[in-house]
Amino acid sequence: MQEGKALPAAQVNRDLLRSILETPRWFWPVVSLLGMVVLAAAVTIGIMVDRGLGITGLNYKVVWGFFITNFVFWIGISHAGVMLSAILRLAKAEWRRPATRAAEVLTIFSLMTAMIMPIIHTGRPWRILYWAFPYDFARGVWPNIRTPLVWDPSAILTYLTSSTLFVLIALVPDFAVLRDRTTGWPKIVYTMLAMGWEGNPRQWKLQIIAGVLLSALILPVFVSVHSIVSWDFGMAVAIKSWHSTVFAPYFVVGAVHSGVSAVVFAMILLRWAYGWQDYIRHEHIDALGRLLIVVATGWFYFLVMEIIFGIYGLEGDELAVRALQFLPGDHGVAYNIWMIVFVGITYFLPVILWLPKAWRRNLWIMSAACISVNVGMWLERYLLFVPGQANKQFQTFTWNDYLPQWPEALIVGATFAFVSMLMLLFSRVFPLVPLYDIKEGDILKTEMQIGRRTVPATFRED
């Protein structure tokens, strides 16, 4: 697990700051392209606010469609940051070093994107202010804190604030490196951001404690966020198939599954785009692949349990939803085919690809597996939310299907462009691989003679 050689600090600076100190030729064309997609989505949102949600496929029965699916998907992706950074930091896993910052930054941008979805989904975004916050002093209308739709913003805002501060605190030493390597106005900005960091033992000691302490504090928030997101559905007792008691852990594990897969794919892209072969190595991707097998299997267990719990009660309208999900029928959308596709590409295909070591070290195969997981996890949320609403309910005889329309497809597609654009812009001004963490790892690297073999090793301070 120690394949890379220790590199001199000057080379680490040169390699990892290349994305900031030099602009690759592809950078601005790619950012502009992504920006245009985001702009198109912004215009579409404007049209939707103007004309109303009638231009979407949402209807009387199916009121939560693409937007809410996408909201849960991005919340899920955001769980990668804490999973990788906090858990691996607490476990002192040496291979976490190059992955933590990208994962944490992906957390922030995914959360920001996720938060946009329910806001635009309301159709009247400005009203969110007094639905979620105790704000409307003049009329005495206050948020109803008994609804998960109020718990949700409190959890997400806590997670977003915490993750942002977590990233910023860890960036301070790297700002100091940038302060010393830049000139002109960038130097002024980095000098202010570095806050006078000089790297004395007291500062480093507190930086290390901060990493552990903040990890320990953010971990429970990370678990609470997706649990609360699951309760957006779980507390809606009127809709069958939504109020399973395993929803909270099922959602948390699912989030880690999709989030870590997204981080692996992002790391492979960054390695390719910025030439970080010495930092994001095959051993790191291999280790993440092994972790993903465990996470995927945990997720699969909850998936099966959720279905079994649903069927076991033998309630008529719950069984009707399950029939809609799993059996062929004469309704418009073949949910059963989509269910097979979703389980195949979320669990069986990627796990088969992750099992052989040689495939875990093949970046093409790993990329394909990670994309497959994320397509599957998006489908999972869709197939979890929509059939439950489309089903005939107690005392109603309305069956209604949902066909997403172009504004929804465009906005959902643009969220991927939005996160990619933000990640690229971040990498242009801040290091996406933590410099001091890599340098610390290099200081602690050594070699041990065991019998006739010299093996790479790492000192670890307790």
Next chain:
Amino acid sequence: MAMQGIMGLLRNAMPAASAKHTVLGVFSDAESAATAGDELKSAGIPDTDYDFLTDSPYPEGSLGERDEPHRLYLYPFIGALLGLSSGIMITAMTQVAYPLVTGGKPVLSLPPMAIVCYEGTMLGAILFTVIGIVFESRLPKFDLGLYDNRITQGFLGLRVKAEPEQSREVVQIMNAAGAVDVKTDQ
């Protein structure tokens, strides 16, 4: 009291007006820097008067630096208490201000209050931890003082505050220990 506290913070943030000279030795390896630190101690310079500057954390004690006590662990507790109080206030006051009696149950519904209070507690704890990290690290510091950009390039700095009559000896100690460069503020 509050004024004294603010003045104390400002004193930490601003460079101290001292008659002492500052000497900065730049070393290419940890062993030489640690040797220079040991020699300074032997020469009677208190370990509070010198600091090692590095671009990454070294294992504690590897440079022979002094132990640094801190109060960071207090901050999350204070923040958590404040966050919990804010959570209770927001959830209780909104329910009391707009009472919704459901099925004859009490107006204050504790399970949802617990969720929002939990998030408030964690947010308070995390915010105060971050504030604690900044202040306990003696940041922000508006003037870096004697510094060398090579420190963030893998070199180690040893910055010493010495009495004017001692500064020549400090320079000699640094050079003897293998400093690649020695700077003074004079």
